[in-house]
Amino acid sequence: MMYFDHAATSWPKPPEVLAAMQACLERAGGNPGRSGHRAAVEAHRTLREARRKVAGLLGGVDPDRVVFTLNGTDALNLAIKGAVRPGDHVVYTAADHNSVHRPVHALMLRGVITSTCVDVDGDGVVDPDEVRCAITGRTRLVALPHASNVTGVIQPARDVIRAVHEHDALVLLDAAQTAGVLDLKVGEISADLVAFPGHKALRGPTGTGILYVGPRADLQPLREGGTGGESDSPLQPEALPTRMEAGTPNTVGIAGLSAALDVVRPETALAHERALLRRLVSRLEEVRGIRVLGPADVERRVGVLSLTIEGVDPQDAAAILDESFDLAVRAGLHCAPNLHRALGTYPSGTLRVSFGVSNTEAEVDALAEALKQIAAQT
Numbered sequence: 142m143m144y145f146d147h148a149a150t151s152w153p154k155p156p157e158v159l160a161a162m163q164a165c166l167e168r169a170g171g172n173p174g175r176s177g178h179r180a181a182v183e184a185h186r187t188l189r190e191a192r193r194k195v196a197g198l199l200g201g202v203d204p205d206r207v208v209f210t211l212n213g214t215d216a217l218n219l220a221i222k223g224a225v226r227p228g229d230h231v232v233y234t235a236a237d238h239n240s241v242h243r244p245v246h247a248l249m250l251r252g253v254i255t256s257t258c259v260d261v262d263g264d265g266v267v268d269p270d271e272v273r274c275a276i277t278g279r280t281r282l283v284a285l286p287h288a289s290n291v292t293g294v295i296q297p298a299r300d301v302i303r304a305v306h307e308h309d310a311l312v313l314l315d316a317a318q319t320a321g322v323l324d325l326k327v328g329e330i331s332a333d334l335v336a337f338p339g340h341k342a343l344r345g346p347t348g349t350g351i352l353y354v355g356p357r358a359d360l361q362p363l364r365e366g367g368t369g370g371e372s373d374s375p376l377q378p379e380a381l382p383t384r385m386e387a388g389t390p391n392t393v394g395i396a397g398l399s400a401a402l403d404v405v406r407p408e409t410a411l412a413h414e415r416a417l418l419r420r421l422v423s424r425l426e427e428v429r430g431i432r433v434l435g436p437a438d439v440e441r442r443v444g445v446l447s448l449t450i451e452g453v454d455p456q457d458a459a460a461i462l463d464e465s466f467d468l469a470v471r472a473g474l475h476c477a478p479n480l481h482r483a484l485g486t487y488p489s490g491t492l493r494v495s496f497g498v499s500n501t502e503a504e505v506d507a508l509a510e511a512l513k514q515i516a517a518q519t
Contacts (some may be wrong), residue, residue, distance in 0.1 A: 143504040144469045148290050148445050148495030151344045154401070159346060161400035165393050172389055174369030175493040182375065184392045192382070193398035197349055198402065199335065200326030203355065208385040209395055210350035213317045213338035214240040219352050220313050220334045221245060221384055223360030223380075229281035229338065231256045232310075234267050235479040240285045242479060255279070261483050264436045265292050269300040273307070280310045287319040291475050291484070291493065293418075293445030295323070302331050309472060311358055317341060320351075320445050320483030322411040333358045342497070345398030348391050352451060354381055362387065414444025414496040417505050421446065421494065424509035430516040434491060435485055444496035447475075450512070454517035455492045458512075468493050495518055 144152055155404045165187060165406065171180030188209070196204040210216040213454050217240045226233060231245050248254045261267055272283060289293045302312045314332040316325060321342025327335055330458040332355070339349030354360055365377045366387035378384055384427050402462045425431050430451035435442065450458055458460050459472035473490040481487040 147497035158397040162397040165396035194402040212350040216336035216352035230279040239476040273304040293442035339398040345401040447491035
């Protein structure tokens with residue numbers, strides 16, 4: 142199979158990831174932080190080393206501010222529901238994933254918060270001035286996707302963050318599509334909270350996620366329970382990361398993520414994915430009936446592209462690519478219905494192609510040819 146669905150999850154995983162997970166099951170099978178025997182100590186060491194590597198990816202932050210989560214969605218929920226208080230106002234954007242939209246909407250329906258959704262332009266880009274105008278005296282949190290999971294367009298994060306901090310609100314950066322391909326040094330970006338999965342461009346296993354909690358963010362825990370420490374207290378410990386990490390962690394998955402962090406090369410990955418993106422776009426430019434969404438300048442994107450084929454439902458096109466050409470893409474709304482409304486592709490959505498470091502030029506050429514054949518049949 143030629144796999145072009147890396148925005149959902151990367152595949153195949155590096156062999157180092159599989160080896161690390163097997164080694165963890167064989168040698169570090171204890172419950173980290175719960176016991177003093179060798180198996181538990183080794184498991185704790187596995188988590189500590191992975192936390193240190195993530196901190197390095199984020200520009201050398203305090204490792205204790207790195208919280209391991211179930212996935213990117215879990216990290217976003219921990220951030221949103223942990224940051225807001227009754228009566229607060231939240232700003233999010235039409236470019237946001239349902240992992241932001243749904244928690245915000247649920248809190249709003251329960252009367253906990255009010256919210257404002259900032260629209261995007263024809264390329265799916267957020268205007269920092271519109272974000273600034275949406276902020277009120279009660280705004281606690283502003284959420285922003287670092288890059289779109291539909292079009293790959295990179296948002297003006299630094300300009301938005303600067304505008305938000307003028308009003309002393311917190312910024313939550315959803316880095317699901319950028320962790321592993323764009324610079325995430327939080328000291329330069331200045332985001333207060335950064336959430337991302339470990340299984341996309343970082344190429345770790347599913348079931349892994351990260352939430353960076355900056356010094357300005359005071360989060361209430363979403364879950365309480367065992368942490369291995371302060372067991373005599375009826376309350377969750379105050380100190381990070383245990384404050385946000387109740388229960389037994391996914392040590393095996395985190396071991397795989399740790400191995401993935403050893404081999405990830407963001408600059409190399411981005412250059413490779415953009416080269417493939419540029420190649421595909423150039424081959425589709427003259428194909429009648431195919432419309433590529435988002436900015437024409439590839440330098441404004443990560444390796445994600447959405448397109449429509451005139452007269453062909455995206456779900457049908459994806460099925461043809463899978464069954465007749467052995468090509469894996471994703472069709473539909475991509476958990477971002479507000480963005481599809483803004484782009485005029487709701488309710489059918491688009492056909493999404495997302496690249497990874499394992500893709501080749503030959504695979505891109507095969508995809509382009511298949512899309513041409515589908516378009517020619519309409």
